[in-house]
Amino acid sequence: MINRLFGTSARLVHLASQPITFSQVSKTARGLLTTMQHTLTVFGLSAVAVLALLYLNPDAAKKVSQLLHPETVAAAPASTVVAAAAPATVQDAAVETKQDKADAKYLGNSKQQQNVTSWLAKRYRVAGDAANMLVSTAYTTAHEIKLDPLLILAVMAIExxxxxxxxxxxGAKGLMQVMAKVHHDKFENLGGAEAALNPVANIKVGAQILKDYVKRTGSVEGGLKTYVGAADMEDDSGYGAKVLAEYKRLKMVAGGKKVPTVTPPAPTQMVVKSAPAAQPAAAPVKAAEPVQAEPQAEALATL
Incomplete structure (x- = not known):
């Protein structure tokens, strides 16, 4: 068959150098048709032989099928992997949902931060931009160390x-009144002890110290008492109560409630002195000497 192809090609080259006649074209066309028929016959017989071989040898047929359609073979284990991974995916989604809720607790939302910023700016007479920076830093720091941002802001406000x-x-410095000399190691990555007056650095270090104290003592009250330096004392002179009261107000503000920016003074407790007991009947009464009221009782009566 190959010899025929070469012979046909040679004749075509020979004809190309001579004048072309109809008989020559006809003869060449018949030669090409004959060659094509023989070629198709050979391919057909080869295909029949291959099919017969595959039919008689199933292993060879399987290998050929894998070579021709690899994606079909890979589809089965892939489906198994997907089925096996489905519970893990659901579990991961549940974990991510819990993590999102935890993040929301520490990050809050823009509306909450706006409420807190506006209230603090009015209460402590701080410029709006400055208050916004402080509140944003407190929320960001709270998210990083997992501490309530409103507690950080309450400590800043009281301190x-x-x-x-x-x-x-x-020697306590800055927003959270951090003792830079004592906690100098915590400022190393923030510019050194000189960064104690840097608002961002001060908030980050102060919040971390507070978090450590709360974790060490096991309660917010104990953490605040240690933070103010009263860990070995009977009480903290009301420091913790002040911070928690401010924290409570901030929580109401963050929740959208209207809270006065000026805290009213604590009401004065009225002390009423009891009337003196009646004199015994046998006791003599001097009519010439009138009984005068005590000065302290008069002062209380005018309150």
């Missing part, structure tokens, strides 16, 4: 009144 440059006679 410094949101004054980033506040400094106590004992």
């Amino acid at each position: 410094s009144g949101l004054n980033p440059f506040a400094e106590s006679p004992m």
Whole structure:
């Protein structure tokens, strides 16, 4: 068959160099048709032989099928993998949902932050942009260390009144009144102890110290008492109560409730002194000397 192809090609080359006649074209066409018929016959016989071989040898047929359709073979284990992974996917989704709820607790939302920012700016007479920066930093830090942002803000409010440059006679500095000399190691990655007056650094370090104290003592009250330096004392002089009261107000503000920015003073308790007991009948009464009211009783009566 190959010799025929070469012979036909040679004749075509030979004819190309001579004038073309109808008989030559006809003869060439018949040659090409004959060659094609022989070629198709050979391919047909080869196909029949291959099919017969595959029919008689199932293993060879399976290998050929795998080579021709690899995706069909891979589909079965893939479906098994998907079926096996389905419970894990549902479990992962549940874990992610819980994580999202936890994140929402620490991050809050824009409306909550706006309410808290506006209230703190009015209560402590801080510029709106500055208050927004402090609140945003508190929320971001709270999310990082898993601590309530409103508790951080309450400590900031009681410690410094949101004054980033506040400094106590004992050397406590910044918004959360951090003792930079004592906690200098916590400032190493934030610029050193000199960064104690940096609002962001001060919030991050102060919040971490508070978180450590709460975890160590097992309660917020104990953490606040340690934070103010009264861990070995009987009481903290009302520091914890002040922070928790401010925290309660912030929670109401974050929830959309209207809370006065000025805290009314505690009501004065009225002390009523009891009347003196009646004199015995036998006791003499001096009519010439009138009984005068005690000064303390008069002062209480005028309140």
